[in-house]
Amino acid sequence: MAEQGRPDLAAMLGGLMRRLMNAETPVLAEHGLTMWGYVVLSALDDGPVRTQAALAKAIGADKTRIIGTLDTLQEDGLITREPDPKDRRVRLLGITDTGRAARRSAQAQIQEQEERLLGQLPAADRKAFLRAALALSEARWP
Amino acid sequence: MAEQGRPDLAAMLGGLMRRLMNAETPVLAEHGLTMWGYVVLSALDDGPVRTQAALAKAIGADKTRIIGTLDTLQEDGLITREPDPKDRRVRLLGITDTGRAARRSAQAQIQEQEERLLGQLPAADRKAFLRAALALSEARWP
């Protein structure tokens, strides 16, 4: 007496997300990273970010909340944070070689897990799913 | 000097989810529903659930946290909650006609929004994406 249509997109993706996060948190912990630490490291590895405010917006985090994350990453020698000589209000953010290595190692392991999950799909759907996910995550909307 | 591989699945889906939720919350509010209220209503509409504990597990919520949600839904006449004559410890949960109508109306509007988003994809990818999302959200996985 129901169940005719499809489930809501948000419901399907929400469940998926929950499981992905549960599976990935221990992997990050192995590398001494928190979820936010990993996100920050990834953002800095994928392209330089000038200011902390820009970083916060880029990763969809609160600008006051990432300060602690940055402190920890810096203490651990994974990122650099130096005042910009051109504008001494801002802190120039960068990733160190150690940070890059940590990020890539963690990412390799995470994506390996993800591939195991995606391996349950037919090859064509697997490719289409990744392509669609990438497109939708970057799409302008509404 | 980066950006060669694909982004993490969780990162892509996470961003997508955030935007879906932001877009859907106002729609639910229009129908006098909270996010959890909608989830509960959907679960009860898609199939009867005997106990509150079973419902909590089904929707991935805390069993003590849904009580308030159930109270509200009941006060609003959207669900029924009666003691089971067979086992007077449990409350039999059911959805009322009003509740069913509210759920379906909200869902129609939500899925219409989702379709607008999905409309940006090529038709083939759109179908594959939905098929894959459904499969993955139900897949068994470590």
Added chain:
DNA sequence: GCACATCATCTACGCCTGCATACGAGTTCG
């Protein structure tokens, strides 16, 4: 030069969550 804007930081509030505990009513098993 001065008013105004920007950046990083700190503090604090309120909300939501997960987790644990406790309790009473009711059921099941020995």
Added chain:
DNA sequence: CGAACTCGTATGCAGGCGTAGATGATGTGC
């Protein structure tokens, strides 16, 4: 009958998160 268990409920604690000032250092436009 009595012990152990289940179910719904209430409550409290810790942690995460978004938001909103306030502050001090610094740039920018008029």
